Amino acid sequence: MPEAVDVLGDDAPDAAETPNPFGPVDPLGPPRLSEPIRPADPRLIDWLQWRFCNTRLREGCYRITYRPKGSPWWGNSFVGTVRIEDIAGGYRISGDLYRRGPFFRVPWQVPTGGLFELDDADEDRDGGVIPIYPRKRYNSYLKGTGARTFAVVRKHERCPITLNFDQFDYTHPATGFSGTFPNSATRSIRYELTSSGSDAYSGTAYDGTTELGTVSMKWVSGSFRRANVEMRRLTGAEHPPDVGSENLQTVFDTAGWDVTVTKVAAAISKPASLAGQSATDCWSTSNLHRLMESVPGYDPAVLDSQWKAYLLAVPAELGCSRGVMFDSSGDLNDIKREGAATFSHDGFPASHSSNFGAAEDELMKDHPRGFLRSAAHEVGHTFNQIHQSFEGGNDNSIMTVTPSVANVLAAGAQTFPDDIDLAFNATVRRHLIHLPDPAVRPGAMGFFGAAINAPEADDVVFLDDVEVTVVADSESARLGEPISVAWTMANTSDDAIPVPSRITAQSLAARISIVDPRGNVTFIRPVDIEVCSGNPITSLDAGEELGAEAIVFYGTDGFAFTEPGRHVVAVTVLWEVAGVHMSSSGSTDLWVAYPLTDNDNQIASLLLDPAVGEAVALGEPAMSPGSAERIEEATRIQSGHPACAKLSRMGLTPESTAAKKAPAKKRAAKKRTGAKKAASKSSGRSKKK
Amino acid sequence: MIRRLDLAALAPFVLTSGASGVWVAGRSRLALHDARTGSAISTPHGSGAGELRGASFEDAPVAVEASDDRVVLCVADGLVVVSLRSDRELQRLPTPTVPDALAVGDGRIWAGGVGADWILELDAAGVSTIRRLDGRLAGLTADAQGLWWIESDTDLLVNGDRSVRLPDPVGPTVGLVASAGAVWVSTDGGLLLVRSFAAEVGPTVPVPIGPVDRLVDVSGALVGGDSFEAVFVMDPASDSGPRRVDMGRRGPIASIAGSSGVVWIADGDGDTSVIEL
Numbered sequence: 001m002p003e004a005v006d007v008l009g010d011d012a013p014d015a016a017e018t019p020n021p022f023g024p025v026d027p028l029g030p031p032r033l034s035e036p037i038r039p040a041d042p043r044l045i046d047w048l049q050w051r052f053c054n055t056r057l058r059e060g061c062y063r064i065t066y067r068p069k070g071s072p073w074w075g076n077s078f079v080g081t082v083r084i085e086d087i088a089g090g091y092r093i094s095g096d097l098y099r100r101g102p103f104f105r106v107p108w109q110v111p112t113g114g115l116f117e118l119d120d121a122d123e124d125r126d127g128g129v130i131p132i133y134p135r136k137r138y139n140s141y142l143k144g145t146g147a148r149t150f151a152v153v154r155k156h157e158r159c160p161i162t163l164n165f166d167q168f169d170y171t172h173p174a175t176g177f178s179g180t181f182p183n184s185a186t187r188s189i190r191y192e193l194t195s196s197g198s199d200a201y202s203g204t205a206y207d208g209t210t211e212l213g214t215v216s217m218k219w220v221s222g223s224f225r226r227a228n229v230e231m232r233r234l235t236g237a238e239h240p241p242d243v244g245s246e247n248l249q250t251v252f253d254t255a256g257w258d259v260t261v262t263k264v265a266a267a268i269s270k271p272a273s274l275a276g277q278s279a280t281d282c283w284s285t286s287n288l289h290r291l292m293e294s295v296p297g298y299d300p301a302v303l304d305s306q307w308k309a310y311l312l313a314v315p316a317e318l319g320c321s322r323g324v325m326f327d328s329s330g331d332l333n334d335i336k337r338e339g340a341a342t343f344s345h346d347g348f349p350a351s352h353s354s355n356f357g358a359a360e361d362e363l364m365k366d367h368p369r370g371f372l373r374s375a376a377h378e379v380g381h382t383f384n385q386i387h388q389s390f391e392g393g394n395d396n397s398i399m400t401v402t403p404s405v406a407n408v409l410a411a412g413a414q415t416f417p418d419d420i421d422l423a424f425n426a427t428v429r430r431h432l433i434h435l436p437d438p439a440v441r442p443g444a445m446g447f448f449g450a451a452i453n454a455p456e457a458d459d460v461v462f463l464d465d466v467e468v469t470v471v472a473d474s475e476s477a478r479l480g481e482p483i484s485v486a487w488t489m490a491n492t493s494d495d496a497i498p499v500p501s502r503i504t505a506q507s508l509a510a511r512i513s514i515v516d517p518r519g520n521v522t523f524i525r526p527v528d529i530e531v532c533s534g535n536p537i538t539s540l541d542a543g544e545e546l547g548a549e550a551i552v553f554y555g556t557d558g559f560a561f562t563e564p565g566r567h568v569v570a571v572t573v574l575w576e577v578a579g580v581h582m583s584s585s586g587s588t589d590l591w592v593a594y595p596l597t598d599n600d601n602q603i604a605s606l607l608l609d610p611a612v613g614e615a616v617a618l619g620e621p622a623m624s625p626g627s628a629e630r631i632e633e634a635t636r637i638q639s640g641h642p643a644c645a646k647l648s649r650m651g652l653t654p655e656s657t658a659a660k661k662a663p664a665k666k667r668a669a670k671k672r673t674g675a676k677k678a679a680s681k682s683s684g685r686s687k688k689k
Numbered sequence: 690m691i692r693r694l695d696l697a698a699l700a701p702f703v704l705t706s707g708a709s710g711v712w713v714a715g716r717s718r719l720a721l722h723d724a725r726t727g728s729a730i731s732t733p734h735g736s737g738a739g740e741l742r743g744a745s746f747e748d749a750p751v752a753v754e755a756s757d758d759r760v761v762l763c764v765a766d767g768l769v770v771v772s773l774r775s776d777r778e779l780q781r782l783p784t785p786t787v788p789d790a791l792a793v794g795d796g797r798i799w800a801g802g803v804g805a806d807w808i809l810e811l812d813a814a815g816v817s818t819i820r821r822l823d824g825r826l827a828g829l830t831a832d833a834q835g836l837w838w839i840e841s842d843t844d845l846l847v848n849g850d851r852s853v854r855l856p857d858p859v860g861p862t863v864g865l866v867a868s869a870g871a872v873w874v875s876t877d878g879g880l881l882l883v884r885s886f887a888a889e890v891g892p893t894v895p896v897p898i899g900p901v902d903r904l905v906d907v908s909g910a911l912v913g914g915d916s917f918e919a920v921f922v923m924d925p926a927s928d929s930g931p932r933r934v935d936m937g938r939r940g941p942i943a944s945i946a947g948s949s950g951v952v953w954i955a956d957g958d959g960d961t962s963v964i965e966l
Contacts, residue, residue, distance in 0.1 A: 180833065183886060284950055284965065285908070285926075321929035328926050329908030329950050329966075352929065374928045381926055389894055389930065390871070390882055401930045449869020449909055449925040453886025 053159030055149040058199045059086040060222040061130045064095060066205060068213040076100070078139060081131060082163075082217055083224045083433055085256070093144025093163060094434040098133035130226045130258070134304040135177045135444055140186065141168040141436035158194040161201065165189050170438060176334040178446045179438065191215050223258035224433045225440070228306050229379055232295050233313035235267040236279055238344040240313065240375035241368045246422045248311075251376040251398060254423035255432040268295060280345060282320035285330025288312065292339045293332070300335045303443035309382040310339030311375060320346045322364060322374045322402055325381030328447035336446045340378035344371065348416075353403035355410035359417055370417035374402050381447065383440045385428050390450045397425035466499070467492050468586035470571045472552075476591040477561060478600065480607030480634070481643035482553035482616050482650065485512065487571040489584060490545035499540040500575040504548040507535045511572045512552060517565030524555035526617065537575065551650070554613025562608060564594040599638045606634045607643055621652055628654070691936060694727045697959025704946035704955050705752040705760070706907065711946050711953050714752045714762055719771055724948035727963065751944075753791040753798070761798050761811075763788040768800050768809070782817055784809055794831035801826045801838065803862050808838060827859050832867035834885050839863055839874070846872065851888040855881065864899075864913060868906035869925050875900040875913065880923075896921045897933035907947030910966055915942055920954065922966060936962050 062084065067077040082095035146164035153159060166185035173179050189212065193203035199219035205212040229248060233239050240248070252259040270279065271294035277287045292298060292310050302308055323342040327335075347363040348356040348370065356362075364371035376398050385399050394404035396412075396419070406416040424432065431440070431452055438444035439452075466489060473484040487510065491497045500509040505526045512524040540546065552560045552569060561567060570587035595601045606612070607630065615627035622628065635644045635653050648656050696702060702715025710721045710730060723730050751763040759779065760771045768788055770780035786802040788809070793799070796813035806822045808829065824842030831837065837848045841861050846853040857876060864875030867885065874881040877900055882891035896913065898921045904913040914920030917938035923931040936954070943957030955961040 183834075183888075282965075286949065321924070321927040323928045324924070325926040329910065329924075352932075377928050387925055387930075390891060390925070393892065402928050403930055447869075447909065447926060449871070450873075450882060450911075451870040451884040451886065451891065453870055453884050 053149075053153055055159045055161050055195070057084050057086075057091060057147070057149065057161070058219050059084055061220055061224050062199075062217040063131055063220050064097070064215065064217040066097060066213060066215045069211055071213065079131070079133065080139075080142075081437075082142065085224070085433055091144070091147050092430070092434060093142075093147060093165075094436075095142035095144070095165065096437040097139045097142065098137040099139050100137070128220050130221045130223065132226075132305060132307060135438070135441070136172065136304075138170050138172070138179075138438055138444075140170055141181060142166075142189075143168065143185070145188070160192065160194050160203075163191040163193065165191070168436070170436070176336075177438070177444045178334075178336050179444075181436065191217075193217070221258065224256040226258040226260070226307065227252075227383070227441075228260045228262065228308045229311055230295075230308065231261065231263040231311045231313065233264075233267050233344075234279055234291065234315065235269055236345075237267070237313040237315040238365045239263055239265075240311075240342055240344075240364075240371045243368045243372050243422070246372065248372070248376055248379065251372075251422050251424070252432075255429040257432060270294075279315050280317045282316055283314060283326075283341065285324060285326035285328070286332060287330070288314070288324070288326035288339075288341045289330045289332045291341075292327075300333065300338060300443060303335070303338070303441070307441045309337070309379060309442045311379055311382075312339060312341045313344050313375075314341050315345040316341075316343035317345055318347050318349055318361070318363065319351075322346045323378040325378050325447065327382070328449070335443050337382045337384060337442045337444075339442075340382050342371070342375040342378055348402070348406070353406040355406040355416060356403075357406075357410075357416045367417050369420050369422070370402065373398065373405070373417070373420050373422060376422065377402070380424070380428065382442055383432060384435070384445065384448055385424075385431060386448055386450060386452060388425065388427070391452070392425070392427050395425055396421045397423060397428065399424065399428045466490070466497060466573075466584040468571060468573055468584045470569060470586045470588040472569060472588050472590050475589075476593055478593050478642045479561065479564065479595060479604035481561075481646050482551050483560070483569075483590065483646075484549060485552045485569055485571070485588075486547065486549035487573075487586060488545045488547040489540075489573050491540045491542055496539045496541045498537045499546065500535045500573075501538045502535050502548070503546050503573050505550045509535055509573055509575055510548060511574060512550060512555075513570045513572070514552070514560045515568040515570065516561075516563060517567065518563075522555075522560060523557050524550070524552050524560050525557055526550065526555060551616060551619075553616045554610070555617065559608055559613060561590075561592045564592045566591055599641060602637055603634045603641050603643055606630045606637075607647075615652060616647070616650070619650070619652075691934070692727075692963045694953075694961040694963055695959055696955070696961050700959040701943075701957050702955070702959075703752045703762070703957070704944040704953050704961075705754050706905065706946040706948055707754045707760075708948075710948050711951075712752065712754055712760060714760070719760060719762075724951040724953065724963075725965075751789050751791050753793050755793045755796075755798050759798070761791060761793070761800070763791060763800065768798075768811070770798070770811070770815075780811075780815055782809065782811065785819070790826065790829050792829050792831035792836060794833070794835060797831075797836075799829060799831060799836050801829050803827065804841075808836070810836075825861065827861060827863045828865035830865050830867045830872060832870075832872065832885050834888075837865070837867065837872050837883075837885075839865060846874065846883055848885075848888060853883055853888050853890055856890060857881075862902055864901045864904040866904040866906055866911070868904075868911045869909055873904060873911060875902070875904055880904075880911070880913075894923070894931065896923065896931040903942055903945050905945045905947065905952075907952050907966065908950045910950075912945055912947065912952050912964075914945070914954070916940070917942060917954070917956065917962070920945075920952075920964075922952075922964070924966060934964055936964075938962065 062082040064080050064082045077100050078097040079100045080097040085092040142165040145166050148162040167187050167189050168181045169186040171179050187207055190206045193201035196202040202216035205215045231239055248261045249259050273290050274287055320343050325340040327338045344365040345363050348359045350360050359367045380399050388394055388400040394400045394408055396405055396408050409416050409419050468489050470487045477483050489503055503509045505512055514522045567590045568587050569590050572585035595604055609630055611624045611626040612630050614624035615621040631647055631652055632654050647653050699713055699715035702713050705712045711724050713720050713722055720729050754760050762769045767783040769778055772779040785807050786805045788800040788802050790801045790803050798811040799808055801808040804825050808820045809817055811817045822840055824840030827839040827841040829838035834848055837846055839846050839859055841859055844855045844858050866873050872883040872885055879893045879895040881893045884891050898914055901913040901915045903915055910922055910924040912920055912922050917936050917940050919933050919935045921931050921933055940956055942954055944955050946953050950966045952964040953961055
């Protein structure tokens with residue numbers, strides 16, 4: 001079963017289009033030290049015609065339409081959904097396509113607005129609702145493998161994005177709906193899109209260089225999927241209750257699902273076919289299926305227009321395992337996972353766990369939190385979720401079996417059932433959001449049982465084992481003071497990890513951003529970008545780390561610190577391996593002090609000037625006319641001011657500049673300083689201690 | 690709930706799970722029984738009682754129902770394929786050594802000799818081929834991904850051109866079954882889960898009894914045990930972990946089979962325990 005992996009890369013702020021140093025296109029080329037940029041430089045004017053794009057994809061469910069190349073408007077096309085989950089360091093993306101059409105409509109059915117509006121109208125029919133399509137029309141699963149939301153474009157151009165998918169075609173069975181996916185992708189495709197409205201994108205689909213067709217997608221909901229649960233109770237049974245503000249709906253909220261729960265108060269009776277089944281005995285799964293079939297209004301055909309599951313409350317006695325998703329072994333109609341049962345008069349026998357505490361040997365109906373948990377667990381099975389002992393291990397989450405939850409709580413000195421967490425864990429949340437539709441929607445693929453079986457070899461997991469640590473040379477700064485920032489990227493895993501050879505800011509592998517006290521983000525894009533030199537992927541062994549440093553003061557997007565208050569200096573390392581974007585980031589806080597004296601104000605005014613900024617960035621006052629005078633004047637006002645002292649250490653004050661011109665043997669004794677020098681020596685590899 | 694059935698009239702016999710019941714093969718006869726009631730029932734295509742000419746269950750008590758209405762039995766000199774449509778012996782295939790491991794899937798039948806170096810594949814058209822192994826067969830099973838087998842010399846779980854290295858060495862025989870989307874290997878620490886689709890090793894799930902040589906899938910639940918003292922049941926669709934079922938008897942288990950949520954556990958001489966899951 002394929003499942004989306006984390007799409008790694010764009011760890012971007014929330015701004016829709018923010019300046020961004022990461023991008024392969026630099027229209028000016030690298031500024032050279034011998035040719036510093038001047039305000040009047042025509043290349044700078046040209047530069048101003050370009051802008052950076054960082055498109056922030058809105059989290060949630062998108063409706064997608066894909067029309068193969070050459071297919072006429074009435075011909076075959078595909079509709080479906082794409083789910084974009086915002087995760088640390090990037091996105092996790094998946095989608096599902098269903099066949100649609102062809103349209104055969106007689107002329108009088110064509111709307112008056114024109115032929116092509118027929119299609120548009122059809123696409124908009126779903127409005128802001130997550131669409132649901134018939135099972136038999138299911139075509140393929142799209143497993144997101146990459147996303148590129150950064151680009152440099154001319155000012156008048158729309159911001160492009162690229163989404164990469166592995167497509168897994170679904171094989172339908174001869175009868176029923178429980179088909180199969182192949183082990184490996186059917187093909188890899190790429191959507192090249194531009195914005196076509198608010199949270200809407202359209203463009204072209206490719207397989208390599210082959211154009212496949214047109215594609216459009218539009219955001220429809222902040223939820224990823226929607227479903228209905230109908231709760232019914234047999235005479236003598238009790239429904240699982242709400243617990244304060246928590247209920248079945250809020251449990252599924254934790255997985256990003258919009259679940260509508262219908263709790264029917266009136267009890268149902270056993271049908272005649274179940275005369276031999278005592279209501280309070282343990283039930284066979286096939287008898288539970290028969291009970292579901294007797295529910296008024298039961299119609300499995302509804303599963304083509306709803307993702308619907310039944311939850312039947314039955315008064316089975318203590319020792320019946322609290323509940324069961326019966327529509328696997330008890331399936332009577334070859335329609336899988338239609339419903340589950342919860343046993344209100346079963347409970348928490350000591351034979352299942354010695355950690356049930358006050359609930360030991362008592363009934364679920366008398367312990368609402370435990371009852372709701374167990375009921376949600378069984379509904380989770382109807383959406384094909386499996387026990388966590390088969391995945392990451394038992395924990396205090398919904399898909400761990402109840403006795404194991406009690407054991408986990410006891411191990412953590414917590415109490416059953418009061419400390420039950422009524423939420424899905426991250427593993428199950430991911431499955432619920434990103435497994436293919438047939439895997440989760442009721443009435444499609446059979447119950448997985450013990451293994452989700454998703455190919456996850458290129459998952460984000462190894463990125464969790466990359467740790468970026470950022471350190472500034474001071475915890476506080478004055479306005480106008482350059483700050484030296486160093487960062488390391490360490491491999492904390494047990495295996496080698498592919499990483500870029502250099503993680504310097506100049507190589508564009510590292511991106512430095514400053515968040516000011518008001519939340520504004522400034523990227524410190526280095527002036528001396530290494531565009532032409534390659535940065536090949538290398539192997540970072542377990543325990544090894546790469547390092548780099550930079551002076552954070554001024555970049556092509558302005559000054560780093562222009563106001564007092566708390567700032568966050570973040571370094572994001574971005575790279576790409578085999579088409580998959582990866583990132584890891586770290587940050588440190590920096591306090592910029594309020595100016596308290598006239599000297600503070602005057603020095604800040606003198607140094608927060610682009611000329612000085614360029615001089616600091618280039619490490620050479622002579623390269624930036626006017627900068628030397630400003631620095632000299634600041635030094636004259638108060639040479640011991642922290643900002644001036646820092647410039648002196650960097651060799652940018654008149655005295656330190658003169659010292660530079662002294663004989664080499666004298667300079668050799670000086671501490672190495674300066675932005676350029678720091679950067680040039682800044683990338684190295686070492687074994688982590 | 691545990692019941693007992695007396696099938697001594699067929700002893701010695703073997704059990705195998707069928708789509709609509711439990712097959713009992715013994716005394717040169719083959720009969721389909723309702724899993725829940727224990728009564729013999731008619732087969733979809735015949736009387737439900739086939740004559741197995743020359744078949745003996747003394748040496749290799751293994752049988753399996755193929756998905757295409759064939760029942761396959763291991764006998765001393767090879768395999769016997771019985772047609773359910775005609776209640777007749779359909780095919781008899783000699784094997785290099787006594788076969789004692791069987792699996793079916795996608796219309797194909799596989800047989801092997803535990804400790805031997807061969808696996809016989811019989812396709813849906815009745816054509817058989819022998820695959821020679823590098824090591825000695827420790828066990829085999831099949832699921833939607835095809836045949837899986839373990840060679841005790843290499844500790845590899847093999848599935849076509851895919852293989853999974855087992856984290857711990859296995860002995861000359863090993864409990865192995867495909868169930869609930871996974872391939873399960875019985876180990877000292879519990880049941881090692883191998884994700885079938887991805888061919889990757891998952892966690893080892895502790896179970897109350899083990900390691901065991903007899904592991905079977907019954908309606909999606911996993912049942913295992915070697916002794917009549919107790920077996921374990923693990924139903925991945927319930928809100929319960931693996932549980933021990935005490936049977937109050939002694940002696941080794943000869944075969945386990947099941948259908949419709951009912952497990953049959955036999956000693957091979959007629960005394961059969963039935964557990965409703």
